Amino acid sequence: MLDIPSRVRVHVEPPLAAQNDMGVCDAIEQYAPVGRPDAMNAPHLPKVAGIDSTVPAPAHTVAPTSSVTGIPSATSSIGPGAVLQDRLAGWVSDLTTLHELTERLARTAALDDALQELLRAGAALVGARRGLIVLEPADGLGPDTTIGLGLGRADLGHIETVPRSSMSYGKLLDTPAGLPGGDAEIAQPDLFAEDGLDPRHREVAARLGYAASYALPLSTQAAGRLGAAVWLYDEPAEPVERQRHLIGLYARYATEHLARLVELERTRACMATITEELLPPRLPRVSGVQLAARHRTGPRGGGDWYDALPLPDAALGLAVGSVTGAGPSAIAAMGRLRASLRAYAVMEGEDPVAVLSDLELLLRLTEPARSATALFAYCEPALRKITLAGAGHSPPLVIGERRTEFVETSVSAPLGMLACWEAPSVELLAEPGETVLLYTDGLLHRTGDPMDRAFSRLHAAAASVPRALRDDPDAIADHVLRTVLPDGLDEAGGEEDVVLLAARFE
Structure with missing residues (x-):
């Protein structure tokens, strides 16, 4: 779980930071010794209260550090220090969001509850409204299940009629780990514009009203592949780089949590079977x-x-x-x-x-x-x-x-x-x-x-x-x-x- 203090003070040399555009974790690790002072350098740190899973995580835009040719930069008069503070404020807000989402996931003790929480949090992070998780552990010991967010049982039944090889979760689950496409995300920003889209997939997508999808494999080094998560967009869209980074961090922790719950579910089922047999x-x-x-x-x-x-x-x-x-x-x-x-x-x-x-x-x-x-x-x-x-x-x-x-x-x-x-x-x-x-x-x-x-x-x-x-x-x-x-x-x-x-x- 991400252990993030509520207040972070960052000491960064502005010229050095302005020359580097790093990810959240790299920047915090290299430039941000964590302490508990009274205030941040940024005078107005965005406040992130309880995260509502139905509302996407707040987006932070960073003003450009250079100007387009012939057009002065809007922040050229502000200076690199203010630009860096805005960027760091966005990083801290992202980390706070991940902290709260992982805390909420950690409180789930049942496998079904954890899968639903993963779907809701992932939808908020990538800006989607619906999604599904196909749980199929690679060792074949189960449990196998499909759970949807914003999709009824009939909707999931329609999706299952699409040839598995044409669905993004099928490509992830049926491709051996380590081969191209087996461990990577699959983004389909505009399904109806794709060449070679399966006719049945096109028909089901039109009936259910989704036009794009974004899929991630759920796998750990110890447990192997557990399944795949897919989020569906009502309009042509795909997550931006920041959203992909956040959902990747969250999915990595969530999959470890799911692996523990899968083992617990298997143990319970084994106990129940032995008891019934006696x-x-x-x-x-x-x-x-x-x-x-x-x-x-x-x-x-x-x-x-x-x-x-x-x-x-x-x-x-x-x-x-x-x-x-x-x-x-x-x-x-x-x-x-x-x-x-x-x-x-x-x-x-x-x-x-x-x-x-x-x-x-x-x-x-x-x-x-x-x-x-x-x-x-x-x-x-x-x-x-x-x-x-x-x-x-x-x-x-x-x-x-x-x-x-x-x-x-x-x-x-x-x-x-x-x-x-x-x-x-x-x-x-x-x-x-x-x-x-x-x-x-x-x-x-x-x-x-x-x-x-x-x-x-x-x-x-x-x-x-x-x-x-x-x-x-x-x-x-x-x-x-x-x-x-x-x-x-x-x-x-x-x-x-x-x-x-x-x-x-x-």
């Missing part, structure tokens, strides 16, 4: 009961899990649990714990206390530094009878026409917290059409409320399930998620894992 691929079909499950994985991967397995004598075992910690170790521990519980449930599932006691002993012997919460229910669908036991886990919730209430379970410690765990089981008789909802604490923690208020919110969400949806456990689970966690908090990517397991008895 959970049941499908829910069993058991006569007399309908099942539905919802699972949301946090960004670091957590240890929340659920299970549903058929047992002898037409019985059904339901389980939810949570392992402490996050990341690969917690996911691995969750997989081991779930597999062990399945084995114990097959052997002695009719006694949930024995199942959890065996699980606690295994956890204490094999992973003494870890604890877990769990709830196991032995269901007899023909009788609508449920026998359950919990170890430090939140109580199930019964949702029906006549009642919406939490099941009264005994208070017990999590697995691995005591030298010997045991707690009494609880029996529940469900009415026809009632749904028993099992869940993990992540559902409550994501609300951000204290636990008592979170439980109240969950109860209110369950009680508000519309009558028309109560026959469908999938609809009940979705309604509870959206009501307890509004505004997208139910989506994957939250800090806590969320598990919901709904069983509706007929």
Whole structure:
């Protein structure tokens, strides 16, 4: 990130500076020792407030230092010192603009947000109104996506119908790095005046109303090519040299930031895939009961899990649990714990206390530094009878026409917290059409409320399930998620894992 002080004092010998026309960074590095004095040499430094991405960065014009033949220069009477001050003021303003734009980009933590910010900032720097980014990492590991600025999904669809080889982003992405055209900008200042323009490209440009484009590759030395950015002009135009210099500096930093977010996105996707593979691929079909499950994985991967397995004598075992910690170790521990519980449930599932006691002993012997919460229910669908036991886990919730209430379970410690765990089981008789909802604490923690208020919110969400949806456990689970966690908090990517397991008895 560019670290630029708000005030810069520049000491330059006027004759030497007047003979050199250098770029921003070269001039500041050679001629401008940075300090923090009270004022600049320039009496009125242009003030650059918060940068509005919809407004192009302010342009600074530097008066010529020499006069055209026969015509006196407008600044010949001002002197080289004033000309230099105006030029340095423009450089400082440009650097301030870059500093604020890179600060705003650095605050983005999601890949989509960073791509949108890059598009907005780039449009402001090059003076365009619309644009798109095609993200296609060269290693082929993804993620691949196309995001537009001022372009709807239908507009992007029209652009994708143009042969890739005739689009500037296609030329950048399909040309190997190091070859001519693979690492350079592509400016098309007047598309309709170009000879050999693809007819489909001409048709799409006319339909969408753009007449020029400017494209840059997005690549880093470490990560290689990530994609390409293209900005579209409504009229024939192209960025001037100053704008190209600024967008080049900004794109260089932005691509490094994107590379880090791409790696983070890949890690999250890998964690989510591993977690999903350790959970049941499908829910069993058991006569007399309908099942539905919802699972949301946090960004670091957590240890929340659920299970549903058929047992002898037409019985059904339901389980939810949570392992402490996050990341690969917690996911691995969750997989081991779930597999062990399945084995114990097959052997002695009719006694949930024995199942959890065996699980606690295994956890204490094999992973003494870890604890877990769990709830196991032995269901007899023909009788609508449920026998359950919990170890430090939140109580199930019964949702029906006549009642919406939490099941009264005994208070017990999590697995691995005591030298010997045991707690009494609880029996529940469900009415026809009632749904028993099992869940993990992540559902409550994501609300951000204290636990008592979170439980109240969950109860209110369950009680508000519309009558028309109560026959469908999938609809009940979705309604509870959206009501307890509004505004997208139910989506994957939250800090806590969320598990919901709904069983509706007929």
